Amino acid sequence: MQALYAQLLVGLINGSFYALLSLGLAVIFGMLNIINFAHGALYMMGAFAAYFLLNLGGINYWWALLLAPIIVGIFGMILERTMLKFLTGLDHLYGLLLTFGIALIVQGVFQNYFGSSGLPYAIPDQLRGGMNLGFMFLPIYRGWVVVFSLVVCLGTWYLIEKTQLGAYLRAATENPTLVRAFGINVPRMITLTYGLGVGLAALAGVLSAPINQVRPLMGADLIIVVFAVVVIGGMGSIMGSIITGFALGVIEGLTKYFYPEASNTVVFVLMVLVLLVKPTGLTGRAA
């Protein structure tokens, strides 16, 4: 049973990353109508930002948790201002191709300087060790990742669904021209939205750095799984992305325990099943 709980925890952690990443994808897709293929590369940049902050600047994990998403978010906003904004009005597919190119560039540059092996990032002192919960041993850092991600996800949901700013955002998603007519600077809002989505990816990168090490290709395979998560959940609903992300992580964890051979493929198989039964995805609208 110990092993089962341990795999469940691993599943919850992966689920946290799926949720944070698919949430960012959904937010970006809503505003920019672009599937951000660079999301995995930006997640990786978040982890590297934390690594550089620690090793070059002596800035600890807690500050990295704040600074890395801001740094990578600014990088994302520069990308949006210099490239993505020129895609307005073009077919969706060009957004996918452009961000795929950006992902190749970013990953290629990092691979040149850091190879493909992982760089270690130590767990901060405050979160070392573990707790015995009676039925399992809980490493504190892993528990922290799950709880913190959940809080961030719900915070983002609150921001978009319940605040004034979120209302503008949702309105601009529905009809940007009309919102502009009300005197709201929609292009700036688009840039900030992209920054927010990218920041969420970078945050996931910082959280994963002590668990998965810091590698140039850490986001390359992850983003494909997240795409499958997005197909399953649909991008219509913020809460849908969060729940689907966590749920698929848990299912993946359970698969690792009961049938480890299929743990790499279970999310994709589920995607196929969902498409056969309900082609629009679990929460999605037809698109």
Add this chain to the structure above:
Amino acid sequence: MTTLTDDTLPTTPRAMRDEMIVFVVMALLLASVPFTGVYPFFVMQALCFALLACAFNLLIGYGGLLSFGHAMFLGTAGYCSAHALKVWALPPELGILVGVAAAFVLSIVTGYISIRRQGIYFSMITLALSQLLYFIYLQAPFTHGEDGIQGIPQGHMFGIFDLSKPTVLYYVVLVGFLAGFLLIFRIINSPFGEVLKSIRENEQRAISLGYRTDQYKFLAFVLSGTLAGFAGALKVFVAQNASLTDVHWSMSGEVVLMTLVGGLGTIFGPVVGAFVIIAMQQYLAGFGQWVTVIQGSIFVICVLTFRRGVVGEIAHYFRRSL
């Protein structure tokens, strides 16, 4: 929404005649390669990728469907052909048939699944499906995992043509490529191709005219996947191995890049794009991961400033469809 291709070009009998002339010139140029000093292995490799890119282009350029998983057909046909040739010791023509049949079956299954969603979702689904296959091939015993299937015998095609001779192999690959290319050319100019184009331009209207667009897209997907498999089966004889790189997502990305560089929705664009990208990889092989960076940069430049691609720009300049 603007379309992916240059729709200002006329498709008149005149244009088709131009296309046939360009085709004959291309065929003659390629046929003369063994008499020049050009390294035949390079051209054979480029031809396999050119056929793959043409098959991919059938789907995106004429059906408006961006598949981000075409490596799965290349790799599946490659593995199945390689297994048939090496383990079952089948002759080359049957080995190719096994690979193509495998790609055909795979494209029926994956097409049935992925055609259910449009646009961006379709791309994500095909990418996820090819990643699913990648992990299956990573673990399946017959693919030999990371090692791949090595040292595949080339044998005698139809019992006569000795494929271990580079020149014979070259012409066999060339004939395969030209046959595949002509088939695609025929499909594009058939009534079926016209309906496909109308779906790309305005699916709602095609539906209202009574076309079952899902069936057209499904058939286009199967044709494209099967032809991509044919490219994969030919590639086995050139490379003499079948490995995981052929099923990896980066391979799917390269196919997209080749077609984008040459010109989406142009007939000769994918061929030009394949030669450009393969040549670039040859010349830059010593630069390690910078090749990836350069490929990424080409993507960015093409999307931002050069959406018609090489052949698309030429066609636009001369107001001909090529």
